[in-house]
Amino acid sequence: QVDSIQLLLNGLNEEQRRAVTAPDGPTVVFAGPGSGKTTVLTRRVLYLLERGIPARQLMVVTFTRAAAKEMKERLQQIMPEKVGELSIGTFHSLFLSMLREDGAQIPLLLQAAEQTELVRRLLAERDQPTDDETVASFLNQIGLCKGNLIFPARMKVQKEKNVLFRDVYRAYEAKKEQLGCWDYDDILVALYQRTRVPETLAKWQERYQHVLVDEFQDINRVQYEILLKLTGKHQRLFVVGDDDQSIYGFRGSDPAFMLELAKHFPSLTRIVLSVNYRSTDEIIRLGERLIRNNRSRQPKPRAGTGTKGPEPFWLEPDDEEDEAEQILEALKDGMETAVLYRTSTQARALIDALVRKGIPFFVSAGEHSFYQRWQVQDILAYIRLSYHPNDLDSLIRIVNKPKRYLFGDEWIDAAWNTARKGDRTLLEVLPELPGLEAYQVRYLNELRTHVPRIRKFSASEAVRYIRETIGYDRYLEAFAKETGNDPASLFEPADELVMAARHASDGQALVEHAEKVIEWVRHPAQSPRVKLMTFHKSKGLEFDRVFLIGLHAMVLPHRRSLQVPDNRKQAAWEEERRLFYVGITRARSELYLSVSKKRQGKRVGASPFVKEIGYDGEMGSAKSEIAVAREAPAAKSPVLHKPKAAQPQLRFAKEEVSPGMRLVHVKFGQGTVIQVTPLQGVAPGRKILIRFSGQTQTLHYELSRQLG
Ligand code: ATP
Ligand code: MG
Helix, strand or coil: CHHHHHHHHCCCCHHHHHHHCCCCCCEEEEECCCCCHHHHHHHHHHHHHHCCCCHHHEEEECCCHHHHHHHHHHHHHHCHHHHCCCEEECHHHHHHHHHHHCCCCCCEECCHHHHHHHHHHHHHHCCCCCCHHHHHHHHHHHHHHHHCCCCHHHCCCCCHHHHHHHHHHHHHHHHHHHHCEECHHHHHHHHHHHCCCHHHHHHHHHHCCEEEECCHHHCCHHHHHHHHHHCCCCCCEEEEECHHHCCCHHHCCCCHHHHCHHHHCCCCEEEEECECCCCCHHHHHHHHHHHCCCCCCCCCCCECCCCCCCCCEEECCCCHHHHHHHHHHHHCCCCCEEEEECCHHHHHHHHHHHHHHCCCEEECCCCCCHHHCHHHHHHHHHHHHHHCCCCHHHHHHHCCCCCCCCCCCHHHHHHHHHHHHHCCCHHHHHHHCCCCCHHHHHHHHHHHHHHHHHHHCEHHHHHHHHHHHCCHHHHHHHHHHHHCCCHHHHHHHHHHHHHHHCCCCEHHHHHHHHHHHHHHHHCCCCCCCEEEEECHHHCCCCEEEEEECCCECCECCEHHHHCCCHHHHHHHHHHHHHHHHHHHCCEEEEEEEECCCEECCEECCECHHHHHCCCCCCHHHHHHHHCCCCCCCCCCCCEEECCCCCCCCCCCCHHHCCCCCEEEECCCEEEEEEEEEECCCCCCCEEEEEEECCEEEEECCEEECCCC
């Protein structure tokens, strides 16, 4: 047994071994990204098993189902005979099986879409706006309450808005009860309530004598309270976490639970891991520069393994399309790559490009395609209707966007019958329906005239025509006013669609492309060349090369995340910074930070966070800022750098860089120029494809004679 324990400690450093073999009492491993927290947790499981603790006595909690799967697979390789009996999963899935084992009748669990529908109906009954954003915000709020064990009966509210919320919350709970359904958070609440039954609790305490939790910084109150109870007797709680990576505060997670563990467990062992094994020194340093701006955090030691790599690389593409193109270019070398972003709409240009080129990719499950956003679906419905004037679904979708005052659904039958009798289309007969008022006839006549014209336009013109001439933008404006939603957020998908449409010949092609993308996103590739996900979804993962794209003002921190009461602004701001930090710290060896000059056709500024880590809008100085400790390039050959924005004219003749030329780059070392392409449009410079030892890079940089 001693031998096998030695074996499972193999390759770990002293601190990590101490954590793996810590005594059975309460233990917290507190450490930065890449320091081996998840590794230690996995080995700890093996260690306990090796010591003869029955597998069924272990409970291992991961933050996502994917993480649980991965951990099971790792354990499977080492102790295949025991894995089947381990309880590994998310809080939700573990607690659900506990309830089942305890003989609880689990009612039907509402899926996200059903939950949304339920709340939508409750809001409609109360004459409240029922758009996706409003519904999502109510649901989020309900989840937040349950996570904090706050129930409608015990809510004291005064403000009118909160009175409405409590009313909806109460009705939501009542409706579920009436339907005999649960939502996922009810699992947590139900389990919490059962832990109050002493016999049940005692049974569970016997059953799960060791509880291990990964990503403990993102635990919420109800989960925490349950853990305290489960481990109350044996006190065998082993958790790992990093307060700097707490990013689910908006859902009620709170790193304070981790920081205050000692209050509940006076005998708490606290272990700090100090070496980041994941990333190069350059990447660690960049992360450190960012996160030290947060006031509310526990400082941690942070050493690297001394692995050197290229400095984090700033990209300053002209726009999203150019950004996507540069990423595609980079993918050619086959290096493991992930592209991370703040909001899923930001992946639109890249996903479009990948689909057009037929390059297999993975998009994190649960992220909808941009083309499924309701605004996009509305506009596409107009286009569909222009090609298929009998497309009832599309017609219903847009008939009152903008308002044409054709409410209810009696008109559908009438239109159907009229159309059939006269062998005409639904769209055509609308203004002739019986019983219409003059103003309705006018609106519907306009619709009938406008829609067929869409077919004659290019895709971009079609989108613009629908928005501007037919009045879809007017609808969005009115909608923003009515719902009190942020107009900028409401318009964003429509603006993005204008960009997307530039690649489609006509409306039909755009619709087909949209359908194709939705299919691709729904069925991720088996062996993807690149993985795409939000910063949130990337937590706990690592990749050789990481692109962080769309690092713009209003995106990071995201303007919506800052729409909180004044006393929570600072906290929200810091959570967004942590989110960026999580993104940066996913990279093993190469990190690209991309700040395109334009977004959706408009000039945009850089995120305040990139300024904190040295970006000042001009590549040259940003680089020197970041590269504080960089050694000077060894050779005196030409050096690549970006021309300053203030000097837009081409200062160096194109002939100076030509295929076959050898040069030395400050980050990549010696290389050979393979291809030189002049840039299109107004931007200065050229794209230069260079092969360095081991990798090929496309650089958007100009060759500087001065530094040569
Ligand atoms: P995060 O905070 O991002 O979740 P983490 O602390 O959980 O990170 P791990 O994912 O466990 O870190 O480890 C990061 C990487 O470092 C992994 O590739 C892991 O295999 C490697 N690693 C961990 N410990 C060592 C070690 N002692 N020697 C070499 N590599 C190690
Ligand atoms: Mg981890």
